[in-house]
Amino acid sequence: xxxxxxxxxxxxLKPGAGRADIEKLCEEAKDHxxxxxxxxxxxxxxxxxxxxxxxxxxxxVVGFPLGAMATEAKVFETEYACREGAxxxxxxxxxxxxxxxxxxxxxxxxxxxxDAAASFGSIVKVILETGALSDEQxxxxxxxxxxxGAAFVKTSTGFGEGGATLNAVELMRxxxxxxxxxxxxxxxxxxKTALAMIEAGADRIGASAGIAICSEE
Numbered sequence: 040x041x042x043x044x045x046x047x048x049x050x051x052l053k054p055g056a057g058r059a060d061i062e063k064l065c066e067e068a069k070d071h072x073x074x075x076x077x078x079x080x081x082x083x084x085x086x087x088x089x090x091x092x093x094x095x096x097x098x099x100v101v102g103f104p105l106g107a108m109a110t111e112a113k114v115f116e117t118e119y120a121c122r123e124g125a126x127x128x129x130x131x132x133x134x135x136x137x138x139x140x141x142x143x144x145x146x147x148x149x150x151x152x153x154d155a156a157a158s159f160g161s162i163v164k165v166i167l168e169t170g171a172l173s174d175e176q177x178x179x180x181x182x183x184x185x186x187x188g189a190a191f192v193k194t195s196t197g198f199g200e201g202g203a204t205l206n207a208v209e210l211m212r213x214x215x216x217x218x219x220x221x222x223x224x225x226x227x228x229x230x231k232t233a234l235a236m237i238e239a240g241a242d243r244i245g246a247s248a249g250i251a252i253c254s255e256e
Contacts, residue, residue, distance in 0.1 A: 042072070043230070046237060047249040048098055048222070050077040052197070058085055065089035073249055077129060079103065080120040087124030098127035098164075101152060104198035106131030106168070110148045114155045121159035128156045129164045129222075129245075131196060134171055137180055145180075149187035157188070164191035164222055164243075167211075170201025174210055181214035191243065195225030202226030205239045212240025230255035 049068040051060060061082045066089070068076045075096035078086050083099050090097060099120035102113045117128050130152045137145045153163045165184040169177050184192050192211050194203040202225025211221045223236040224245030233244050233252045246252060 040237070043233065044072045044249070044253045045074050046233070046241070046244045047071075047073040047253065048075045048077045048224070048243055048245045049073040049249045050197075050224070050245050050247050052077065052079055052100060052103065053247075056082075058082070061085055062089055065095070067250060068095045069093045071250060071253060074243065075127060077245060080116050080123075080125075083120045083123035083125055096126040097124055098129055099125040100166075100196075101128050101130040102133075103129075103131055103166075104196040106133045106166070107135060110151045113148065114151050117152050117155040117163075118159075121156055121161045125159075125161055127162050127164060127190075128152060129166055129193060131166045131168065132180060132184070134168050134176075134180070137176060137183075138172070142179065142183055146183045146187050149184055149189060153188040162190035163188075164193045165189045166193045166196055166224075168196060168199045169194045169204070169207040169211075170199060170225075174206075177207060177210050178214045181211055181219075185215050185219050189219065191220045191222050193222040193224055193245070197225040197245075199225075203236060203241075205235060208236055208239040208241050227252070 077098040080099045203223040220242035222243040223241035228248040
């Protein structure tokens with residue numbers, strides 16, 4: 040197993056966060072050797088500047104936190120974030136349409152974002168919002184995400200119906216091929232929980248408590 044900090048996307052997405060908060064987030068990520076920072080797209084230029092010269096990646100959320108935006112809006116936000124330096128895009132799936140069975144629309148929404156990101160050499164993680172889905176819907180969401188070319192499936196926004204669970208992570212891992220990775224995010228605040236998520240199949244951990252997670256013995 041690689042060092043725990045290399046699983047961490049050091050995350051700040053809360054409303055009301057300002058430039059000083061993002062600067063602090065980036066400095067913490069560099070100091071602690073986290074894999075990436077994850078921020079709202081408005082902060083992409085600032086975060087990229089703060090991370091310059093480090094190996095910390097920049098992830099930006101798209102269609103956050105509801106996922107219920109027009110595909111064209113998600114594509115525009117993706118292109119903006121990537122143009123400003125985002126290495127990774129964490130997009131929210133339109134899970135309302137998934138729940139109604141409009142699978143083709145869900146797949147095309149994801150694919151449009153994947154294609155937009157790929158034109159900049161960036162990858163996409165698809166946030167499923169697993170707390171709002173049945174096990175069968177989680178399996179279907181994973182299948183659609185892989186078909187659309189996503190690099191990751193991700194549990195939660197942290198703003199929706201529940202956070203990451205071991206059941207969801209295990210199910211997601213079983214529902215995609217080894218070409219797709221799994222990110223656990225939402226409510227992970229301590230080392231024990233983070234390690235359990237990794238054991239269940241998570242390749243990445245999204246957390247605002249990354250320092251506390253990696254500081255515990």
